[in-house]
Amino acid sequence: MTLTLTLRTEPPARVLAAQLIPERLRGLTASAVAALNLRSGGERPAVGDLFDVSEEGTEDEALVLAGDLRRFDDVGARMSSGRIVVHGDVGAWAGAEMAGGVLQIFGDAGARLGSAYPGARAGMTGGEIVVSGDAGEEAGAGMRRGLVAVGGRTGSGAGLRMLAGTVVALGGIGAEAGLGNRRGSLVSGRPLEPLPAYAFATRFQPPALRLQLLRVRELGLAVPDAMLSASWARWSGDLTELGRGEILVFEDEEPEP
């Protein structure tokens, strides 16, 4: 079943959307979903007050959110299964501490995409997040497992204190990426200046990245063919931490000999 929530009007205050995840909505009819209350400032607006809710009997189980959701935080946060498709921009903490399933955002995402909540060591522990546009600061912070893939750029501090997992930004990883990274992979489709705690290792064709990029393409991002066959620069770090993480950088042009 596909459940579609179309935003009617922009809410007056920020809304926490963490309730709107497939495992919580499974088995509910459209009217039952419309009657759920969300948190927004001091208010508890019903889903039906904010969205038009409709359901459609499809084989694929998906939750579709449509509209300008920049005031909605925690979209897909802590989801562990199923699929959420967003047509529009979302606020901060989308896919935070996600454990499984797929979150596809056709738009931009705010800060702390797929990251850990304050105080938590581990952020995302599984699943896949795909954002067609840009993502804000500290995407994938504290990530332990899973994939965050952004078609555009990530803001500064991506992969902060990352444990493992992969953050891909086809349009380039922002500044100060991978501080405190232990085993994670940061993948930048544009050249970048890694932090001093990263050391250049080599240029090579990473076979696992190829598989990941094909998966990202399957999930709806336009991955250029050149990225699949190119050599990537590997920088190892954070060397002040475990040092087993990496930043892979796509270098479109051959380096000077």
Added chain:
Amino acid sequence: MSVYVLGETRVDDTFAEAFPMRFARLVITAATDAWAQEAARSLTGFATSVIGCKCEAAIERPLEAEHTPDGRPGIAVLLFAMDREGVAKRVLERVGQCVMTCPTTACFDGLPGGERAVALGSSLRYFGDGFQASKVIAGQRFWRIPVMEGEFLVSESVGVGRGVGGGNLVIGAGDATAALAAAQAATDAMRGEGVALPFPGGIVRSGSKVGALRSKSMPASTNHQLAPTLRAQIGDTLVPDGVGALFEIVIDGVSEEAVREAMRRGLHAGAGAGATHVTAANFGGKLGEFQFPLSELRDPP
């Protein structure tokens, strides 16, 4: 023995006897088709018969780049053993020695969702001496093992399926040249999805019987009843008049159906390419769980 006639070919009304086996399918990819072939040939080398090689393996089919997990040219390989543990050991040894070592390759599970998986990358990773890393991609875990070329990527585990081993056809003609031509036409028609022909070129010239007449320690010995040079000196020869040479084609398949249909294709292709006699090897029905009567293969594929 009663026979039926297929064009110019006499077909014995007998049956091939086959056994339940376990199998894995590996998908080997590489930068070029040629390197994938190198790895696949190496992996399937010395894997003709479980009696002597502990497993039976063969190239199943080449895969176009768009049908492989990493979008590079690939080869699907089937490996059969008597039980799951056997599959696990042989796959691990052979991928470690023949695929990991081969330039540019990666190795994937070609049977995801197989009934029970056995370890591959999760054991091979120790070659990485602590420098290995893993990635979960679309729900499946892979191991990245650092090697001198860069990285070897391998699936954490491979699925094991229930297959059928030991289906066979025996193809004879007036002389060895004609019999081989017919057998080759048969193997060409038989190869395909779900089928492995583990012998060299798919063809065995030294078909065997269980045990031996003169030695208790031999697990198998020559099928003397089908050796043309002995037909005048033994009383129980099975070489028909006018037949000067015979070749056996052994078929391992992913299902009874896969083996039966491969036999059907082989029988008709062999008959159309000069085979004068086709029969099949069995153990009187005492050993194998599966029987494939040649009489059921009369209708062309």
